[in-house]
Amino acid sequence: MRLNHLSLTNFRNYARLELGLSDRLTVFQGANAQGKTNLLEAIHLLATGRSPRVGAERELINWLALESSLPYARLVAEIGAAGDAPTERLEVVLELARTPAPGGGGGNGPVVRKQVRINGVPKRGLDLIGRLRVVLFLPEDVSLVAGAPTERRRYLDIALCQISASYCRALGEYNKVLSQRNALLRRLRDEGGDSGQLAFWDDQAAEHGSVLLQRRAHAVSELNRLAAERQRDLTGGAERLQLGYLPSPDPAKVIASRSATGGDRFAFETAAREQTAGWLLAHLRATRGRDVAAGSSLSGPHRDDMAFTVEGHDLRTFGSRGQQRTAALALKLAEVQMMREATGDMPLLLLDDVMSELDAIRRRTLLDALAQVDQALVTTTDWDDFTPELLAQARRWQVAQGALERVTA
């Protein structure tokens, strides 16, 4: 599928923007803080329902619009499949609601309400995901390797949600169940009570959590295979990258798994989904006392992680900044490939000023990847990051203070 048109109203520093994007390759050039990243952020939000930048959602609304009586931002993407398939219109409206909190109290100030429409029909946020699939490359991707486990889980979740609606649903349900379970565990710790109340939440956590464990295990093994190839290209065969899934609970460490599977180690890759659910449930029951004492769920896919190793060395602790950056790039390139294999369709590539951080060989690998995709949007501060041949194929825009100007010649 392709992104044909982007329209923004009051989004960040864009008061109004209508942008045709029919070309395969589009490059946006501009100095810092002119609005290049905001364009990619808008597309990411339309594709996944959330901004890649974490922080207050109200900042997404143009600050001048915030002064008006009805502050809102509107993002619209027109996407079309190849050939003569009808185009789809994805729309996200962010509205600053001034409604006070229920109960008539002062409340927590204004909240941002997000409304999703697809072809003009109101839909749930969930329905948006997976229609326009994107892979976003950011300079801060290095934190996928060097940062906290949350970032890696968030990364896996966004990638997998775009591939599979059932994963996305399981994730939503799991998170709901987890907060209920944690609330109950806190109460059982502080005030005691019948721990039998946990039974239902254990069942539900196992039911939905097993989907997450299995899909993630499968995805990481795919990414491992694909990223190793990309790493070879990126380092001229000098380094062998390995990705490992660190699930929670980890079958390698859990004793309960031995009794449940008759001695053999439990493996998500070979188990049926129901078996994984049964295994997870057995673990949750076996560790219930620990969870109650802690007043929170100590194990489960919400504690998963992913390991990056090169020749047995953990890159998170032992990798140089350059190695971490290369591994993150290999991961993202692997994700592009994984999405294509899983959906039969090339995702849209969004590259935010990543060229300047890379050396010649890594740049060339990335440009090779660009040459293979159906559509890519790239930002840069410097035209010289790209070869003249590449620029000749691209539609070029100059970005200055929330306005675009076509560059020819």
Next chain:
Amino acid sequence: MSQTLARPVSNLIELLSRLPGIGPKTASRLTFYLLREPNGLAEALSTALAALSVGTVLCQRCFNIAEQSPCPICADLSRDQTLICVVEEPMDVLAIERTGAYRGIYHILHGALSPIDGVYPEKLRIAELMERVRVGEPREVILATNPSLEGENTAAYIYQQLQTSGVSITRLARGLPVGGDLEYTDEVTLSRALEGRRSM
């Protein structure tokens, strides 16, 4: 509220806007409508509102809201007193009564278990249900809580508590809406309907 409005008017607007689903705009529209309405609607409304707390009690058997205890449904001996339908809210009783297909009695929990919202078993009429089952020895308890996460949790908890009592426990079936279209049914509902299929 601004000083320009008469105190009774601003008071009513403020009170109405505390109601669920009513914002300040609707509240003021309602207030001014009541102010001008010629047929004594405001007086009738104020009488009705006053009667709301004075004139109602909780039925001490099923905990429905009624004018006296036991409520007309519990007092109706033509109904099957050995069949108890457990629901979350009084409104659910109305829904089931509208079907005309149910001739048993009810038990109203007044909510669903939800740890996040601080709703634990002791906040609901669950102990009272246990007592009813123990004393009354009904032949069947129908769990008709909502098919939401919290409703399912409530049903599972009550089931767990009643398991040893020997009473037959059933749960409302989940599946396709009548007159609905298979093609447009969401995956979760459809897979539940498949699980709950029946032989013909």
